[in-house]
Amino acid sequence: MDDYRQAVCKNSRGKFLFLDFATAKNQRDWLETAQMYGGVYLVGNRWVLSSSPRKNMEEFREKFGGTIEEGTSYGGASRTPR
Template sequence: MHRPLRRLLSAPALMTAAALLLAGCSGAATEERVDRKQNAPSAKPMTLEQLAAAVHCGKPKVPGKTLDYRQGVCKAGTAEYVLLTFDTAKGQREWLDVSQMYGGVYLVGNRWVLSATPRSAMEAARAKLGGTIEEGLSSGTSPSAG
C-alpha cells in the first residue's frame, strides 16, 4: 500500500479526536482549503460496497467501524481507493475538516468520501458518482508530513 494511503488509514482515531477539539472553530479557513468542482454531491447516501462497485474494485477491506463512519480500502488495477461512509453529515464535515489539515484530495458526496491514487482514478470516479472534489492544504508541518 502506498505511504499516503497508509498514513490516511492510521490517522482516523487522531482525526476523530481533533475533530472534537475543532468543532467550535470558524469555517472560514475551511472555505480557503476547498477546491469545489462543478458537480454537486449525489443525492442519496451510499454504502462502502456500493462505492466499491462503482469504481470496480471488488469487496473493500473494512478495518472496522468507528462511532460515526465506516472505512474501507480496495484496489482496481493500479488505482488504490480509500472509501468512507458516514452516519451523519456533521460527522462527515468534521472528518473532512480535520483530514484536510493533512493535505490530500477527496471526492465528497452525500455522507460519503472517496480518495484515490492516482488522482486520475478519483476524477474517473467523479464522472460515475458525482460529488465535489475538495483539496486540503498541507504546510508540511503536520505530524503526517515526511
C-alpha cells in the same frame, strides 16, 4: 452507532479509501481534519472516496457525482464542483 464505516482496497490503479458517514456533520468534521494532511477527496452525500492520483477521482466523479476537494498540508481546501 459509529460515526463512520471505512473500507480500503488496492489494485493496479491505486489505493482507495471509502468512508460512509452516519451524519453530514461527522463527514465535515472528518474532512476538516483529513484535509490538513493533504490529499484528494471525492465528496458525496455522507460519503467520501480518496485516492491518488487525482485522475482516479475525476473518473469516479463522472460515474457517481460529488465534489472533488483537495486538502493542503497548511489546512486549507479547494473544491472542484461538478
